[in-house]
């Protein structure tokens with residue numbers, strides 16, 4: 001009943017004040033940022049768009065490993081020598097990353113960067129076997145010591161590095177959504193690359209997100225209607241190069257220091273983008289069987305996987321939506337015709 005009412009109100013609002021819808025894109029954090037939102041007052045809507053883009057830039061400046069003056073770069077330079085005190089925001093995100101590492105027994109590990117930095121996908125550069133093995137020995141989240149009392153980070157092994165590429169975009173999307181809520185903007189989508197979060201509706205209908213075909217730039221394998229959730233996709237097609245028939249891409253198995261190769265893409269649906277971002281990278285590394293088993297254990301988390309043969313796999317909670325007489329729940333994915 002409540003849902004139906006919202007739906008009707010949404011239609012009335014969007015039909016009556018189309019001018020309040022804004023959409024903007026920008027390239028920040030090495031990826032495409034999209035914000036689309038509604039507020040009846042156009043000036044407030046514009047403030048929302050500006051706030052999102054400014055927040056994305058701020059987080060990039062803090063957490064980019066490519067900016068020498070970023071807080072993250074300072075950690076990478078100094079934390080192998082002594083504990084480095086960091087901002088509450090960075091410390092909190094590192095704690096969250098640690099928890100995901102524990103949950104995934106190290107499939108997700110921000111210290112993957114100790115070997116990850118030897119790859120440059122644009123320049124088609126990768127470590128040789130000896131370099132890879134030496135650097136992979138430094139990958140271990142348990143050797144990154146977080147001290148809440150001092151809010152400090154310490155690497156037990158010199159040479160360790162971290163990179164938040166598997167969780168920071170989700171964090172940024174969540175922060176932006178909070179800013180929009182504070183402005184009273186209830187209908188919005190914020191996306192950073194493969195990480196999106198939606199609130200309310202779009203022109204009186206649920207937001208939808210297409211899951212890309214990992215082997216066809218313009219193809220879509222499924223379209224999901226979404227209500228107040230986050231969605232993240234990790235794929236082997238974002239940053240990669242091929243050499244001797246082998247695909248080297250940006251999701252690294254911390255045990256081998258090489259790209260994880262069991263899947264083509266993983267989409268995770270969950271309550272917030274920090275969680276879905278970290279889990280999409282995690283499940284990609286864990287692979288089909290272990291990855292789906294993890295998703296099944298986590299309440300409120302759903303997944304759609306594309307395996308190495310291009311076949312789709314769904315977690316059990318969303319499978320019923322595929323049966324025609326089952327009635328598609330608003331929050332459940334439906335497969336595109």
Ligand code: ADP
Nearest residue numbers: 107108109112165166193194234238250251252
């Ligand atoms: P994107 O949206 O950038 O495609 P993903 O969510 O798929 O990102 O995560 C890929 C990024 O995660 C990589 O670019 C890298 O920065 C980071 N990463 C790669 N492997 C791991 C890992 N095993 N654990 C944590 N982070 C990782």
Ligand code: MG
Nearest residue numbers: 166277278281
């Ligand atoms: Mg991710």
